[in-house]
Amino acid sequence: MNPKQIAAEKAVEYIQDNMIVGLGTGSTAYWAIQSIGARVKAGLRIRAIATSVESQNLAQELGIPLVSFTEIDEIDVTIDGADEADMNLQLIKGGGGALLREKIVAAASRKLIIVVDESKLVQQLGRFDLPVEVVPFGCEMTLRKLDRLGSTVHFRTANGERFLTDNGNYIADCSFGRIDDPGQLQHHLNNIPGVVDHGLFLNMADLVIAGYSDGNVKEFDRFN
Numbered sequence: 001m002n003p004k005q006i007a008a009e010k011a012v013e014y015i016q017d018n019m020i021v022g023l024g025t026g027s028t029a030y031w032a033i034q035s036i037g038a039r040v041k042a043g044l045r046i047r048a049i050a051t052s053v054e055s056q057n058l059a060q061e062l063g064i065p066l067v068s069f070t071e072i073d074e075i076d077v078t079i080d081g082a083d084e085a086d087m088n089l090q091l092i093k094g095g096g097g098a099l100l101r102e103k104i105v106a107a108a109s110r111k112l113i114i115v116v117d118e119s120k121l122v123q124q125l126g127r128f129d130l131p132v133e134v135v136p137f138g139c140e141m142t143l144r145k146l147d148r149l150g151s152t153v154h155f156r157t158a159n160g161e162r163f164l165t166d167n168g169n170y171i172a173d174c175s176f177g178r179i180d181d182p183g184q185l186q187h188h189l190n191n192i193p194g195v196v197d198h199g200l201f202l203n204m205a206d207l208v209i210a211g212y213s214d215g216n217v218k219e220f221d222r223f224n
């Protein structure tokens, strides 16, 4: 079994009957959705809310019942991936461009479980370029402001075009190098008009589950 699948299947053990479940996005969350789909088929009764069109489509294919925020105001548990997780459970997310919906879902969740393979565990955030979701209007100006924060920035592209998020925005990938003070960076990013949100998920994760290539799985909580 691959390490992503190992971590994802461990996380799915936390799901119980009657829960509202947040479905993450990406190649690790994919395995969690597959495993939830198999449990639903076997009789598990849950309702789910997806963090992207891609995850929503997968959930529908697997017969997982979906709800929207008009019907619920709290999510019991969300299982999502990450691009980096440090030992304080601070995260960089958004490598797949889904960070905004992921953050909305994470902020509505009583428990956020992050599933990763061992390569995502870092001492300090910043090796992975920080994805920032930017409104198209004035985006060149917004990019300059991100640049002035000390990053090397470029718009993400896909198939030769600017990558568009599910929300119709662009992603600016920002290379800050080692991020010594994520809280301060978050504050600066939140103050740039045109920045919708960014991939720093600070003090949001309750548990990180890491899968290892030797078949092991480890759980890290806030207090480790």
Ligand SMILES: O=C[C@H](O)[C@H](O)[C@H](O)COP(=O)(O)O
Pocket: 024, 025, 026, 027, 028, 029, 080, 081, 082, 083, 093, 094, 095, 096, 097, 098, 099, 102
């Ligand atoms: O926008 C995408 C998400 O934040 C993903 O959860 C993150 O990029 C990790 O994806 P993967 O599990 O494919 O490495």
